[in-house]
Each structure stands twice: as structure tokens, then as C-alpha cells.
Amino acid sequence: MEKLTSKTYRRDVIDNFFTYVNKDLLICKLFYFFFFAAFGSLYPLLAIYFKQLGMNATQSGILIGFRPFIEFCSAPFWGGVADRWRKWRFLQLMSLGSWVVFTLAMAFVKPPHVFCFGENNVTETDIINYERDLIKPAYSTVYYEREAVRDAFFALLLIIVIGEFFSAPAITFADTVTLSYLGDDTDNYGRQRMFGSLGWGLSMFFVSIALDSSTVFPGHPCETQHKREKDYILCFAVFSVLMSCAAITASQFKFAGQDESVSCWPSPFVKAKNKVMEIVFGEKSIEKEKLVDEDDEFRFGLPKDPEPTASDTKEQKVGENGKPLQISLENKPDMVSDVTNTTGNSTKTKPLPFDPDDPFLGRWTAVLKILAQMKFVSVLFVVWFMGFGIGLIFTFLFWHLQVNNIILSLKGKASDSKSQK
Numbered sequence: 001m002e003k004l005t006s007k008t009y010r011r012d013v014i015d016n017f018f019t020y021v022n023k024d025l026l027i028c029k030l031f032y033f034f035f036f037a038a039f040g041s042l043y044p045l046l047a048i049y050f051k052q053l054g055m056n057a058t059q060s061g062i063l064i065g066f067r068p069f070i071e072f073c074s075a076p077f078w079g080g081v082a083d084r085w086r087k088w089r090f091l092q093l094m095s096l097g098s099w100v101v102f103t104l105a106m107a108f109v110k111p112p113h114v115f116c117f118g119e120n121n122v123t124e125t126d127i128i129n130y131e132r133d134l135i136k137p138a139y140s141t142v143y144y145e146r147e148a149v150r151d152a153f154f155a156l157l158l159i160i161v162i163g164e165f166f167s168a169p170a171i172t173f174a175d176t177v178t179l180s181y182l183g184d185d186t187d188n189y190g191r192q193r194m195f196g197s198l199g200w201g202l203s204m205f206f207v208s209i210a211l212d213s214s215t216v217f218p219g220h221p222c223e224t225q226h227k228r229e230k231d232y233i234l235c236f237a238v239f240s241v242l243m244s245c246a247a248i249t250a251s252q253f254k255f256a257g258q259d260e261s262v263s264c265w266p267s268p269f270v271k272a273k274n275k276v277m278e279i280v281f282g283e284k285s286i287e288k289e290k291l292v293d294e295d296d297e298f299r300f301g302l303p304k305d306p307e308p309t310a311s312d313t314k315e316q317k318v319g320e321n322g323k324p325l326q327i328s329l330e331n332k333p334d335m336v337s338d339v340t341n342t343t344g345n346s347t348k349t350k351p352l353p354f355d356p357d358d359p360f361l362g363r364w365t366a367v368l369k370i371l372a373q374m375k376f377v378s379v380l381f382v383v384w385f386m387g388f389g390i391g392l393i394f395t396f397l398f399w400h401l402q403v404n405n406i407i408l409s410l411k412g413k414a415s416d417s418k419s420q421k
Contacts, residue, residue: 024254028178029195031249035171037199038242041207042103042235047399049232050156053110054135054142054149057396063156064395068387070164078169088173088255095170096247100240102163107236109155111148116141116222139228139402142221170250177253199242207238228402 043064050060078095082088114134133146178192217231370376 032196033199034246036196037203040200098166115143
């Protein structure tokens with residue numbers, strides 16, 4: 001018999017790049033890039049932005065620290081809502097829209113200024129003799145009332161709490177989709193998330209350079225401004241654009257169990273998108289298994305597996321006891337179900353301390369039992385300790401660098417190195 005041999009083909013870099021691109025994972029990479037690019041363009045600078053509004057370190061720490069705490073509490077709630085109503089895509093887009101709306105709302109909350117140092121011959125003596133308690137931020141020419149700064153703090157805190165509650169499931173749902181695409185190949189999850197670090201580093205670096213280069217401050221309340229005062233409206237604008245790109249990318253996610261025929265976009269937009277996809281990627285998608293079978297048939301002359309006929313599917317072998325000999329793959333019992341379903345052993349088994357079918361009590365009791373083990377407690381402690389340290393650096397690193405007269409572009413490089421870790 002003649003031995004079948006296959007001819008080996010050597011592919012170059014361009015052929016490998018354009019041939020083995022997984023379109024689903026490419027969508028995930030783009031989402032992580034835009035999402036973390038938007039996050040890195042604004043949120044590392046919020047501490048010094050709050051400082052410019054007259055807030056102290058305690059107030060800035062509360063405003064920044066409340067966000068991950070609210071996300072920790074609300075993300076499981078939205079996950080349960082999505083599983084119950086099967087509205088993953090709608091909740092994903094809603095959360096990304098909340099990121100844009102509530103982040104832009106923070107840009108319009110500012111305490112009203114009272115005095116401008118050096119304007120209309122205002123001196124330090126005039127300000128000291130003023131009846132009300134005033135605050136002058138460092139590296140600023142603006143004086144605020146302490147009560148107005150406190151009101152602005154509580155308004156920002158309310159916006160952050162409500163906004164983070166609705167925007168919490170954005171990254172959680174994206175991770176779920178990415179893991180579903182990867183299947184058993186979960187080791188490549190880091191290759192998808194590393195595009196988020198790339199987006200963070202690039203956006204933070206270029207936004208910092210833009211802030212250093214800017215010399216105008218159109219919204220400044222005084223005629224003159226300190227050389228270290230910056231107009232952070234640029235950061236809010238870049239954040240909105242990048243997060244909108246992340247929302248457009250997330251609209252292409254394919255959630256398990258989601259009805260793909262129902263789209264959240266208007267029908268003209270869907271038709272235009274489908275037309276563009278046909279032009280770019282071809283009229284219809286070809287399954288990988290079908291493509292491999294056709295390639296084997298062409299190169300080796302191997303026929304395809306014959307499709308089973310109706311008689312083959314209906315005919316089953318029956319044993320002496322009248323039961324079918326073939327194994328049914330629909331019912332897959334295991335040892336646990338065999339023991340629990342046996343009537344003779346039902347009296348000997350101890351009742352469970354909780355109902356495993358209970359969607360709330362059963363799951364949480366099982367989780368608490370797992371977390372009670374020492375190895376999981378140690379992992380949670382390490383994660384908490386690292387989060388504690390990262391939170392301190394994330395909040396007060398740029399505050400410290402500004403005090404030491406470090407320019408923003410160098411702060412961007414520091415943020416890049418932190419995001420790489």
C-alpha cells in the first residue's frame with residue numbers, strides 16, 4: 001500500500017499573522033485596549049485633580065477608594081441579574097455607558113471660587129481678614145470656601161457611588177466572554193489582558209505630554225493661573241472617546257445563551273455593519289472543521305466521513321433483558337448522583353446542612369466552606385495586601401510627585417511601569 005505523505009509548507013510572519021487570527025479574541029484584545037486606555041487617561045490623575053479643587057488627602061482617598069469597594073459589592077448582583085434575565089449584552093453596554101455619563105458628570109462638579117490671589121490688588125492680608133474660612137490649594141491662585149469644598153466632595157462621592165454601581169459589570173462580563181472564547185486554553189488569558197496594559201501605558205504617556213505642553217486654561221476662574229495648574233477637561237474628553245470605542249467593541253461580544261438574532265443596535269446600522277463585514281471578511285464564514293476536511297480530501301484523496309442514514313440512527317441493539325445496549329450520552333450520571341438517587345441508601349445518608357438547589361443559600365454556604373480552608377485564606381490575604389499597597393500608590397503617587405516638582409510626562413512613565421507590573 002502506498003504511503004500517504006504530506007508536503008510541508010513554510011509560512012512567513014505575515015502569513016502566520018493574518019491566517020491564525022482569532023476574530024473573537026481580537027475583539028477581546030481591542031476591548032481591553034480601549035477600556036484600560038480610557039481608564040489610564042484620567043483616573044491616575046484624579047488625585048491631583050481633586051487636590052486642585054481644594055480637597056485634602058483624606059477626601060481624595062475616600063473618593064478614589066470607594067470605587068473598588070462599590071464594585072466588589074455590586075458586581076455579583078449584576079452577574080445574578082444577567083443570569084436570571086439573560087441580558088448580558090444589554091447590561092454590558094449599559095455599564096460602559098454609565099462609565100461615560102457619570103465620569104463626565106464629575107467634570108462639572110466644582111466649588112465656586114471666592115478670591116483670586118493678585119487679582120484686583122487682593123493681598124494675603126485681605127484674605128486672612130476675610131470673615132469666612134477659606135482654602136487655597138497648593139500651586140493655585142484660587143481661594144475656595146471650606147464649606148463649598150465640602151459640598152463638592154459629597155456631590156462627587158454620590159456620583160462615584162451611583163456610577164460605580166451601574167458600571168461595575170463591564171470588566172467582569174468582558175472577562176467572562178474572554179474565558180468562554182478560550183475554553184480549555186485558559187493559559188492564554190494573560191495574552192488578552194496584556195493589551196489593556198498597552199492601552200493604559202500609551203494613553204497615560206501621551207495625555208501627560210499633552211497636559212505638560214498645554215499653556216491655556218479656558219475654564220480658569222481667575223485672570224492669572226499658576227504654572228502647575230492644568231485643565232483636566234482634556235483628560236475627561238479623551239476618556240469619553242476611548243470608552244465609547246470600548247462600548248462599540250463590546251457590542252460584538254458573543255455571550256453564551258444570548259440570542260444573536262436580537263441586536264441592541266438599529267436595523268440600518270446592523271445592515272451597514274453586515275455589509276462592511278461581507279466586504280472585508282467575505283460573504284460568509286467558513287467553519288474550521290469543514291475547511292480542514294476539504295483540505296485533507298484535496299491533498300490526500302481521503303473521503304469525508306459518510307453521513308449516517310435514517311435507518312442507522314433509528315436501529316438500536318437490544319439485549320436479553322430488553323434494554324438497549326448502546327450508551328446514551330444525554331444522561332451522564334456520576335458516583336455522587338448514583339448514591340443520592342438510590343432509594344436503599346437514602347435512610348443511611350445524612351441530610352445536607354443546606355439545600356444544594358437553593359440559588360442563594362446553597363451557593364454561598366459552599367463558597368464559605370471553601371474559603372475557610374487555610375490555603376484560600378492565605379491567597380486572599382496576599383491579594384488584599386497587594387491591593388492595599390497598589391491603592392496607596394495609585395492614589396498618592398502623583399500627589400507626591402507633584403509636590404516634588406515632577407512633570408506630568410514623567411508621571412506618565414511611572415504609571416506605565418506600574419501598569420506593566
